[in-house]
Amino acid sequence: MTNLGWLCRIAIHGGAGVIDRASLTAEREAQFRAALARIAQAAWTRLLAGASALDVVEAAVRDLEDFPLFNAGHGAVLNADGSAEMDASIMDGRTRAAGAVAAAQTPTHPISLARAVMEHSEHVLLVGAGADRFAQERGLPQSPPAYFITDERAAQHMRAASLGRITLDHDALYNGPSASDKTGTVGAVARDAHGHLAAATSTGGMTNKRPGRVGDTPLIGAGTWAEDQSCAVSATGHGEFFMRSALAYDVHARMVYGNHDLHEACAGALGRVAELGGSGGLIAIDKDGHIALSFNSEGMYRAWVDADGLLRVAIYTES
Amino acid sequence: MTNLGWLCRIAIHGGAGVIDRASLTAEREAQFRAALARIAQAAWTRLLAGASALDVVEAAVRDLEDFPLFNAGHGAVLNADGSAEMDASIMDGRTRAAGAVAAAQTPTHPISLARAVMEHSEHVLLVGAGADRFAQERGLPQSPPAYFITDERAAQHMRAASLGRITLDHDALYNGPSASDKTGTVGAVARDAHGHLAAATSTGGMTNKRPGRVGDTPLIGAGTWAEDQSCAVSATGHGEFFMRSALAYDVHARMVYGNHDLHEACAGALGRVAELGGSGGLIAIDKDGHIALSFNSEGMYRAWVDADGLLRVAIYTES
Numbered sequence: 288m289t290n291l292g293w294l295c296r297i298a299i300h301g302g303a304g305v306i307d308r309a310s311l312t313a314e315r316e317a318q319f320r321a322a323l324a325r326i327a328q329a330a331w332t333r334l335l336a337g338a339s340a341l342d343v344v345e346a347a348v349r350d351l352e353d354f355p356l357f358n359a360g361h362g363a364v365l366n367a368d369g370s371a372e373m374d375a376s377i378m379d380g381r382t383r384a385a386g387a388v389a390a391a392q393t394p395t396h397p398i399s400l401a402r403a404v405m406e407h408s409e410h411v412l413l414v415g416a417g418a419d420r421f422a423q424e425r426g427l428p429q430s431p432p433a434y435f436i437t438d439e440r441a442a443q444h445m446r447a448a449s450l451g452r453i454t455l456d457h458d459a460l461y462n463g464p465s466a467s468d469k470t471g472t473v474g475a476v477a478r479d480a481h482g483h484l485a486a487a488t489s490t491g492g493m494t495n496k497r498p499g500r501v502g503d504t505p506l507i508g509a510g511t512w513a514e515d516q517s518c519a520v521s522a523t524g525h526g527e528f529f530m531r532s533a534l535a536y537d538v539h540a541r542m543v544y545g546n547h548d549l550h551e552a553c554a555g556a557l558g559r560v561a562e563l564g565g566s567g568g569l570i571a572i573d574k575d576g577h578i579a580l581s582f583n584s585e586g587m588y589r590a591w592v593d594a595d596g597l598l599r600v601a602i603y604t605e606s
Numbered sequence: 607m608t609n610l611g612w613l614c615r616i617a618i619h620g621g622a623g624v625i626d627r628a629s630l631t632a633e634r635e636a637q638f639r640a641a642l643a644r645i646a647q648a649a650w651t652r653l654l655a656g657a658s659a660l661d662v663v664e665a666a667v668r669d670l671e672d673f674p675l676f677n678a679g680h681g682a683v684l685n686a687d688g689s690a691e692m693d694a695s696i697m698d699g700r701t702r703a704a705g706a707v708a709a710a711q712t713p714t715h716p717i718s719l720a721r722a723v724m725e726h727s728e729h730v731l732l733v734g735a736g737a738d739r740f741a742q743e744r745g746l747p748q749s750p751p752a753y754f755i756t757d758e759r760a761a762q763h764m765r766a767a768s769l770g771r772i773t774l775d776h777d778a779l780y781n782g783p784s785a786s787d788k789t790g791t792v793g794a795v796a797r798d799a800h801g802h803l804a805a806a807t808s809t810g811g812m813t814n815k816r817p818g819r820v821g822d823t824p825l826i827g828a829g830t831w832a833e834d835q836s837c838a839v840s841a842t843g844h845g846e847f848f849m850r851s852a853l854a855y856d857v858h859a860r861m862v863y864g865n866h867d868l869h870e871a872c873a874g875a876l877g878r879v880a881e882l883g884g885s886g887g888l889i890a891i892d893k894d895g896h897i898a899l900s901f902n903s904e905g906m907y908r909a910w911v912d913a914d915g916l917l918r919v920a921i922y923t924e925s
Contacts, residue, residue, distance in 0.1 A: 415734035417818015499736015500729045508852035527730045533827035533855035540859030
């Protein structure tokens with residue numbers, strides 16, 4: 288690690304949920320781990336080169352959106368109409384500037400559209416056709432439906448629809464689970480060489496969800512929070528429970544008002560989700576560079592670089 | 607007040623903002639005060655009759671939506687396309703159950719659609735056409751665009767559009783302000799005879815807003831929060847700043863983690879909005895029955911019944 292890097296931290300996630308080892312083939316697991324390692328390494332390299340936390344979390348989430356096995360951007364899950372409706376948000380810890388989109392159908396990189404909302408509109412959140420229209424006005428890359436819909440997601444949607452069931456992106460179907468049903472929302476948190484924090488989150492939501500359903504991912508304070516005085520947080524899980532817990536902001540609030548340390552704050556915030564019957568996880572970095580990777584589900588796809596500068600990748604509790 | 611009523615409290619608001627006494631005619635002011643008094647009195651009567659806080663805040667917000675001078679339901683402001691796009695949310699303090707809709711164009715009572723989302727879907731938030739479709743599926747009353755668009759709002763929209771300016775529902779235009787530009791978001795908070803809390807908020811958003819823009823009103827934790835252990839909160843103001851402050855949840859968090867009393871918590875939370883340059887207000891009731899009606903704008907349309915059972919109505923700081 289260079290001198291420049293001593294403040295730098297990065298953590299990314301590819302969703303939390305029921306990850307059944309028996310059904311996750313070795314080959315598929317290796318693909319997940321390789322993607323997480325590659326994307327976290329690229330983010331780390333950018334941080335060491337002096338990139339801002341904001342730029343790094345956006346770029347990391349773009350990379351995660353491009354990876355088809357994660358449920359965001361290319362490879363997003365499909366709603367009850369068979370369409371991908373995508374949600375994303377980003378927040379800059381320096382200024383609490385924030386941008387988000389929900390139920391967008393065209394942006395190739397929903398996270399970059401969220402950033403454009405933050406930087407080039409008076410608004411924080413644009414939804415539906417209005418979000419797509421803004422992508423067009425800003426000249427951001429847009430893609431046709433076929434770009435987002437992978438063969439695996441189409442098959443997953445057909446299974447879910449035939450069962451009349453809404454499934455979390457990362458949860459097994461009761462019948463016929465496959466590893467591809469279990470990948471999830473993506474996100475990134477970073478601290479840059481100047482000590483600034485940022486967070487970004489992106490998702491396709493829940494398989495077979497009702498059109499227009501919006502979860503916690505694009506909601507500032509639910510799925511995403513960043514503030515230099517406390518922490519940066521990106522959440523993943525059953526969004527309805529996270530919204531009813533204001534999860535990401537709860538981590539901040541526990542630290543600032545309750546003097547919790549980061550790990551206590553994350554455990555407490557997830558406890559509020561669990562009280563309601565919800566499960567999932569979050570990644571967080573605090574102002575002092577601590578990293579928390581917390582989940583109450585069976586696993587969470589994640590990678591991070593801590594103070595020692597070493598890249599780590601894990602899916603289950605221990606590894 | 608009956609014995610049943612000693613726990614009961616109600617507060618409602620019709621928006622906060624720049625309210626220029628000079629341009630608010632006596633006749634118009636009397637209309638506002640009469641509507642606030644009538645709606646708060648009806649809510650109070652329901653509470654004394656044993657209605658739940660949840661039922662009472664929904665009914666009060668329906669009444670506020672029906673009043674054309676407030677910016678919600680009938681009389682909502684118009685977006686840049688000249689359409690009313692409406693946002694609403696409701697939360698039950700007993701269970702933290704919540705429901706919300708955003709950018710809906712057809713529900714006669716957006717708040718009742720939000721409640722239907724809470725009670726009859728697996729979701730918390732539905733947006734756009736998906737929200738309208740859910741209204742239809744549930745058989746809730748829907749209205750054509752002409753129902754929502756009053757002559758005053760159409761004129762207000764044309765003024766804003768001609769100036770190329772987005773205006774807060776309740777803020778004066780720089781040129782040609784009129785009292786009708788200054789009415790706002792509506793909301794209600796209540797404590798019922800069993801000590802349960804609930805909150806509800808509804809709005810048409812900002813005049814000439816970008817289609818698909820969503821503010822704090824439908825976001826659980828930003829515009830609305832209710833939890834029996836702490837407080838019920840309904841916010842009104844420049845939504846983008848409220849979202850970046852997780853305002854409603856911040857009031858809860860300050861009370862629970864920071865041991866602030868309700869008034870300290872509301873002042874602190876609004877202080878976070880002011881730090882960013884935002885203005886607005888909120889109404890809140892805590893678990894012990896304290897009522898806060900806080901704003902950092904020139905005024906807030908409001909009415910409430912406190913422990914003494916007396917109905918009060920105010921617009922400006924003092925009255």
